[in-house]
Amino acid sequence: MEQRPQRGNIVRVRTRQYLVEEVVAPPDPRDQTLVRLSCLDDDSQGTPLEVLWERELDPLVVSAEQWDRLGSKGFDPQRRFWAYLNALRWNCVTSTEPKLFQAPYRAGIEVQAYQLEPLRLCRCGEVAAISDGRRRRRLGTSPLDS
Numbered sequence: 001m002e003q004r005p006q007r008g009n010i011v012r013v014r015t016r017q018y019l020v021e022e023v024v025a026p027p028d029p030r031d032q033t034l035v036r037l038s039c040l041d042d043d044s045q046g047t048p049l050e051v052l053w054e055r056e057l058d059p060l061v062v063s064a065e066q067w068d069r070l071g072s073k074g075f076d077p078q079r080r081f082w083a084y085l086n087a088l089r090w091n092c093v094t095s096t097e098p099k100l101f102q103a104p105y106r107a108g109i110e111v112q113a114y115q116l117e118p119l120r121l122c123r124c125g126e127v128a129a130i131s132d133g134r135r136r137r138r139l140g141t142s143p144l145d146s
């Protein structure tokens with residue numbers, strides 16, 4: 001059986017990483033351990049979760065040896081790290097500042113249905129027919145002349 005987590009451990013449960021905030025020991029040794037967790041993943045940071053540790057399908061306490069193994073691989077060269085850091089900065093969304101007001105779609109554009117009509121026509125193959133009809137009218141010919 002997997003070891004029980006302790007307060008302050010980082011655990012992997014339900015494909016996410018969590019910080020153990022509290023471990024409530026069972027009153028009866030035959031009962032399960034209640035573990036209160038806080039999510040560490042970016043898209044759900046701080047979301048609370050309570051689990052019965054022994055009932056989880058694949059719980060894992062992230063140990064210090066795993067962190068040491070990660071650190072033993074070494075670091076990237078400085079130029080590669082700076083390139084990575086600059087890419088992160090350039091792709092960063094400014095809406096992380098809660099007091100900053102931004103328009104939808106980040107460019108101040110409100111997409112209307114009529115703006116998407118040319119795309120629908122292209123998909124349906126109607127653009128070729130429309131442009132062919134306009135060309136024939138300019139030349140003074142009819143579709144039957146073809």
